Amino acid sequence: MELESRLNAVPGTVRPGGRTAKVRAAVLEATRNALVDDGFHALNLDRIAAAADVGKTTVYRRWGSATGLVADLLRDMAEQSLPAADTGSLEGDLRANARLVLDTLTDPRMGPVFAAVIAAAACDEECAEALRGFYATRLETWAAVAERGLARGEIPAGTDPVEVLRAVSAPLYYRFAVSREPLSPPDADRAAAAALAAARAGALRSQAPDAAG
């Protein structure tokens, strides 16, 4: 019993389908909905508890604050994310990554969640830290495709694998969160092709590059 109560004190540490996992799923679903509907500034633990049909004490004890909810939501999003592609070529893998980012940002359910967590991170330093952790995990997972491309000699030695994956995501997020322009499949394919071309030209090394070409 002592072990179980210790495990239960950390969200998500019991097997999927257990009571802790069900409570967490309900609370994070309510958090997602509240973020999308009203934004980070209106996140309220009492209302989350009511929407999730979970006791307020549980929500306050496990998550503590609006920031705690957003941080755990981002942890859950990282856990639920798809593994990196392995199509056999760097070009195919980068295109798969770009399409995954595109599909996520244009998904009617997930797009507004990403907009909301990006906005929360701009307003709250702990949310920013959680968002940084989310992208560090995702970039690290997908950097494997650039490492395989390096091993196959598709891009020059010295290329920074994480930088290649940042280069695929960046133009899509720029349109989504900064310049607020529409996103479509040609944008994803262009992002993948541009990242590959830049990597091949030696422009995505971890140190300051010489002029490409």
Next chain:
Amino acid sequence: MELESRLNAVPGTVRPGGRTAKVRAAVLEATRNALVDDGFHALNLDRIAAAADVGKTTVYRRWGSATGLVADLLRDMAEQSLPAADTGSLEGDLRANARLVLDTLTDPRMGPVFAAVIAAAACDEECAEALRGFYATRLETWAAVAERGLARGEIPAGTDPVEVLRAVSAPLYYRFAVSREPLSPPDADRAAAAALAAARAGALRSQAPDAAG
């Protein structure tokens, strides 16, 4: 008098140094400070009027809402922006653009303003529209450097000039607003080099590209 009152109804339409310009400068300075200190959700026209030492009636009549203040701030930021570089080479101009974006986002005064307007755009559709307008203006101004590069044969015919400039900005804004990673001069130089390499490889055409290289 009829002409003057008509001009005064539109912020910033009288000569710099006139009373309208002074009122606008004071109100936008107060808006910038309030955005940085407390964020878009706390923007309050009464407090802006008090901080700017301008009558409430003037602020309500000219700007109308928090969104109106943010939209006019973005218009002012676009007006105050530096013209595009003309160093004689596309490489030099893209590097100048990347350094300008870097300097702006890491400036202790302007960085927090950009973080705040990006967050406001995520929360408010009219702010999003104003931010879209700001970047459309900036990208259009700087696209001239890619047009000159095209005319000099530095990048292939069919390259989208605006896409080249988006490619320079995107990795810097991705670190700043999305992955929340630090930004330094090598990041700017890498962004410029990667954009140039992608453009040279034919990956920044306006239509869906073939695989680069």
